[in-house]
Amino acid sequence: MAATHSMQTQLFINGQYVDSKSGETWKVTNPATDELITDKVQTAGEADIDAAVDAAAKAFKDASWRGIKAADRAKMMLKFADLIEAKAGEIARFETIAMGAPLSVQTFVAHSAADVFRYYAGWADKIAGEQYPDDDGTYKIVRYEPLGVCAGIGAWNASLILFAWKVAPALAAGNTFIFKTSEKSPLGVLSLGSLIKEAGFPPGVVNLVTGDGKTGQLLAQHMKIQKISFTGSGATGRKVADAANKSNMKRCTLELGGKSPAIVFEDADIENALNYCSQGFLLLSGQVCAAASRTYVQKSIADKFIAQLKERFDAAGQGMGADTLAPTTMLGPLADKIQFDRVMSYIESGKKEASLVTGGKRIGEKGQFIAPTIFKDPSENAKIYKEEIFGPVGIVKTFETEEEAIRLANDTTYGLSATLYTQSVTRALRVSAALESGTVSVNSSHSPSVQTPFGGVKQSGIGRECGKQGLMNYLEPKTIHINMKVG
Numbered sequence: 001m002a003a004t005h006s007m008q009t010q011l012f013i014n015g016q017y018v019d020s021k022s023g024e025t026w027k028v029t030n031p032a033t034d035e036l037i038t039d040k041v042q043t044a045g046e047a048d049i050d051a052a053v054d055a056a057a058k059a060f061k062d063a064s065w066r067g068i069k070a071a072d073r074a075k076m077m078l079k080f081a082d083l084i085e086a087k088a089g090e091i092a093r094f095e096t097i098a099m100g101a102p103l104s105v106q107t108f109v110a111h112s113a114a115d116v117f118r119y120y121a122g123w124a125d126k127i128a129g130e131q132y133p134d135d136d137g138t139y140k141i142v143r144y145e146p147l148g149v150c151a152g153i154g155a156w157n158a159s160l161i162l163f164a165w166k167v168a169p170a171l172a173a174g175n176t177f178i179f180k181t182s183e184k185s186p187l188g189v190l191s192l193g194s195l196i197k198e199a200g201f202p203p204g205v206v207n208l209v210t211g212d213g214k215t216g217q218l219l220a221q222h223m224k225i226q227k228i229s230f231t232g233s234g235a236t237g238r239k240v241a242d243a244a245n246k247s248n249m250k251r252c253t254l255e256l257g258g259k260s261p262a263i264v265f266e267d268a269d270i271e272n273a274l275n276y277c278s279q280g281f282l283l284l285s286g287q288v289c290a291a292a293s294r295t296y297v298q299k300s301i302a303d304k305f306i307a308q309l310k311e312r313f314d315a316a317g318q319g320m321g322a323d324t325l326a327p328t329t330m331l332g333p334l335a336d337k338i339q340f341d342r343v344m345s346y347i348e349s350g351k352k353e354a355s356l357v358t359g360g361k362r363i364g365e366k367g368q369f370i371a372p373t374i375f376k377d378p379s380e381n382a383k384i385y386k387e388e389i390f391g392p393v394g395i396v397k398t399f400e401t402e403e404e405a406i407r408l409a410n411d412t413t414y415g416l417s418a419t420l421y422t423q424s425v426t427r428a429l430r431v432s433a434a435l436e437s438g439t440v441s442v443n444s445s446h447s448p449s450v451q452t453p454f455g456g457v458k459q460s461g462i463g464r465e466c467g468k469q470g471l472m473n474y475l476e477p478k479t480i481h482i483n484m485k486v487g
């Protein structure tokens with residue numbers, strides 16, 4: 001019988017689980033039940049981060065990693081993917097009990113993380129360079145080389161996929177890695193240490209640390225880390241970028257928040273639009289960076305659409321409060337009390353800034369559940385309209401013309417993900433081109449694909465993850481010129 005995949009609260013450094021030198025620990029509480037899961041999760045302090053960096057730096061130069069064929073790196077990644085898949089349910093459970101997203105959703109996320117390792121394993125031995133002829137007497141070569149020690153900092157909403165989006169391309173490119181989970185969701189990623197070892201990665205190639213913002217800051221400012229990929233809020237992203245610049249000008253990718261629009265035109269397949277604007281938006285209880293939290297409906301269909309949207313939000317709310325470990329549960333609580341309070345404070349200000357269509361209250365007495373909430377017609381300066389809420393709170397507004405819809409959709413400092421609903425292909429293409437957004441989805445919510453770049457414009461970020469662009473972020477071009485007139 002396969003061994004049980006056990007809960008880990010230690011750091012994973014240099015191929016083994018170790019106690020943090022800082023000696024600090026913190027608690028993880030299940031936000032669905034308010035029960036204590038563990039009070040032993042270990043915080044990585046400065047000495048721990050230095051140990052992880054030293055291990056990763058040594059591994060980067062070691063023949064067991066640097067000296068092997070790219071195809072052998074790929075083999076380890078493929079084995080790791082199989083191991084994640086084999087334990088997906090158990091890994092997912094650690095995420096569910098820590099941050100509340102239902103097991104059904106987290107199991108899907110765990111399988112997706114395995115697929116990301118498979119996708120990038122395929123790239124490992126296909127990293128080519130370029131050459132240009134010596135028509136001017138110089139033969140020119142461009143090589144793409146790994147950067148060295150890379151680090152990743154994740155948000156809590158989908159730790160396993162954020163881990164995979166960062167670590168898989170970095171390894172395919174030949175780098176070594178230190179990943180920090182959020183303190184809200186450390187358990188799933190920490191449990192991967194034993195699988196990293198079993199997959200055959202040499203010690204130090206992948207290191208897992210946990211801790212709060214101070215731990216993240218230690219990574220962002222470290223002089224021996226060559227690249228940092230950050231996923232989280234804009235406010236923290238700025239701090240990470242500042243620390244990266246002020247230290248050693250490490251390369252920096254920022255995957256930040258959004259306030260994404262969904263535009264529903266009168267010619268849309270209305271059932272389909274309603275599904276995505278309700279269940280699609282409410283996935284992870286609205287705690288998704290790409291969630292379309294501003295819905296614009298064309299006036300001619302608005303009254304009926306909003307009434308039906310309300311019905312669907314209310315129906316979704318009926319399922320809230322159910323056991324998050326039950327396979328049929330689709331919606332969970334907010335990630336913790338802090339996130340609950342944050343979302344409730346937006347709801348309270350929303351009640352003064354807009355008209356409440358439905359929701360606006362907690363569900364149950366236990367756990368951090370908030371009813372799916374819709375606000376209608378906020379003013380264009382309202383806080384709930386401008387700021388990312390990151391909870392089950394949608395805003396609905398109406399528009400009359402395509403131009404107005406585009407203006408409203410673009411009137412934001414964010415630009416992560418836009419969606420539009422129409423049956424006209426030409427309109428879909430025209431509006432997609434006009435939207436200021438890193439991704440646009442037509443007739444569905446945006447669901448990132450590992451094959452295509454994901455990331456934002458404006459204040460939603462810098463750089464892209466996934467696809468070939470995600471790989472190139474972990475490579476540095478080196479130009480070699482050879483004077484052909486000599487020798």
Ligand code: NAP
Pocket residue numbers: 153154155156157158180181182183184211212213214215216217218220231232233234235236237239240255256257258288289290388390416455461
């Ligand atoms: P956050 O508060 O910015 O935290 C993100 C990560 O940064 C956490 O691991 C956090 O640690 C760490 N951190 C905090 N202060 C830091 C500092 N000074 N230096 C370095 N790291 C620091 O964001 P969050 O609340 O976890 O996540 C929600 C946000 O993430 C939303 O804005 C959402 O849109 C965004 N997000 C974006 C994407 C994307 O791909 N674009 C995906 C998912 C989420 P602790 O949590 O342990 O304090």
